[in-house]
Amino acid sequence: MASDLFALTFALVNAVAVLIIACPCAMGLATPTSIMVGTGRAAELGILFRKGEALQSLREADVVALDKTGTLTKGRPELIDLIVRDGYTVHEVLGLIASVEALSEHPIAEAIVAAAKERAISLQPVTEFQATPGFGIEGTVDGREVLVGADRALQKVGIDLLEVIEQAAALGDEGKSPLYAAIDGRLAAIIAVSDPVKETTPAAIKALHALGLKVAMITGDNRRTADAIARQLGIDEVVAEVLPEGKVDAVKRLRSGERKVAFIGDGINDAPALTEADVGLAVGTGTDIAIESADVVLMSGDLNGVPKAIALSKATIKNIKQNLFWAFAYNVSLVPVAAGVLYPINGTLLSPVFAAGAMAMSSVFVLGNALRLRRYQAN
Numbered sequence: 001m002a003s004d005l006f007a008l009t010f011a012l013v014n015a016v017a018v019l020i021i022a023c024p025c026a027m028g029l030a031t032p033t034s035i036m037v038g039t040g041r042a043a044e045l046g047i048l049f050r051k052g053e054a055l056q057s058l059r060e061a062d063v064v065a066l067d068k069t070g071t072l073t074k075g076r077p078e079l080i081d082l083i084v085r086d087g088y089t090v091h092e093v094l095g096l097i098a099s100v101e102a103l104s105e106h107p108i109a110e111a112i113v114a115a116a117k118e119r120a121i122s123l124q125p126v127t128e129f130q131a132t133p134g135f136g137i138e139g140t141v142d143g144r145e146v147l148v149g150a151d152r153a154l155q156k157v158g159i160d161l162l163e164v165i166e167q168a169a170a171l172g173d174e175g176k177s178p179l180y181a182a183i184d185g186r187l188a189a190i191i192a193v194s195d196p197v198k199e200t201t202p203a204a205i206k207a208l209h210a211l212g213l214k215v216a217m218i219t220g221d222n223r224r225t226a227d228a229i230a231r232q233l234g235i236d237e238v239v240a241e242v243l244p245e246g247k248v249d250a251v252k253r254l255r256s257g258e259r260k261v262a263f264i265g266d267g268i269n270d271a272p273a274l275t276e277a278d279v280g281l282a283v284g285t286g287t288d289i290a291i292e293s294a295d296v297v298l299m300s301g302d303l304n305g306v307p308k309a310i311a312l313s314k315a316t317i318k319n320i321k322q323n324l325f326w327a328f329a330y331n332v333s334l335v336p337v338a339a340g341v342l343y344p345i346n347g348t349l350l351s352p353v354f355a356a357g358a359m360a361m362s363s364v365f366v367l368g369n370a371l372r373l374r375r376y377q378a379n
């Protein structure tokens, strides 16, 4: 009788201990706590993860694709040169093109208008203004048809650029963007615009290479200009002369062959590409539409946030794996002990009180490990 009671008590106590120890609360805490602490640490570093998944997927990136204007560069181009053709004066051409550019919102337009203001050239009224994204702009000033834009904008209306092609190529090789101005259907000037690279960009690209990533540049700008800037920065792949709507395809092409692509952009026309990429990162100094479409926002314009975000993503996943390992190891090793495997050997039994304490400890361990991410140093 007494031994029966003992057996029943033994069985009940063990069953309760097993139930308590088998509770997987530490396992459940493993991922969300790391993500939460990692996201908080990222915010301290100026990186806003708008989606938790991005913190997990960013570490898988193979290629980091960057938009050029406003992302790699300051996005504030300056007019460097205006070379007029025979029969035109700088004053005249600058006055006409600045008048039309005054109606455009493109950064290049601001550069041209600023150059005219600097020379105290007054702007004139414009009729029939038209902007073609990725090409250029046109309008009628004082009865004259003015067209400003990339080579393709002039070639589209049948203006031959053969005579100036070498001159433009030389400007491109220096990292300047060549533009063309036509007046009444005749080439009137070549314009060189230069948008300086941000001071922080070279270090960011080095850090990305150090993480073993390929760096690509996607831009609507001239191929030679893009190549020159890529060479200067050590960028591995260049996709140039893409039209605004072509950026999505460029990202799609980079994604082919199972490659994971992180795209970083700032402009309105970068928004679809930010959505298409495996992870989209917007530069905080960029447009609202880009920020809305991104998974991650770099609060400053500094691209060093990109390698930091990727490194933090790697650290977070490592932390999650440690958490899961320990939470799992704890269950696997203590469930049999609670069930009494050691009892016949050395009389060890897990009391439910101890089981409850051990379970709490495993959760505390997971929390403590996740909190280590708070001190994460990105460099």
Ligand SMILES: Nc1ncnc2c1ncn2[C@@H]1O[C@H](COP(=O)(O)OP(=O)(O)OP(=O)(O)O)[C@@H](O)[C@H]1O
Binding pocket: 067, 068, 069, 070, 101, 104, 105, 106, 108, 109, 132, 133, 134, 135, 136, 137, 148, 149, 150, 151, 177, 178, 179, 218, 219, 220, 221, 222, 242, 243, 244, 267
């Ligand atoms: N307002 C404008 N005035 C003169 N040229 C223009 C204008 N808008 C566009 N272009 C021409 O079209 C090209 C492509 O413009 P787009 O805005 O697509 O890209 P981008 O500013 O060169 O660079 P990114 O794609 O890196 O942001 C420009 O490089 C320029 O030659």
Ligand SMILES: [Cu+]
Binding pocket: 020, 023, 024, 025, 026, 359, 360
């Ligand atoms: Cu538990």
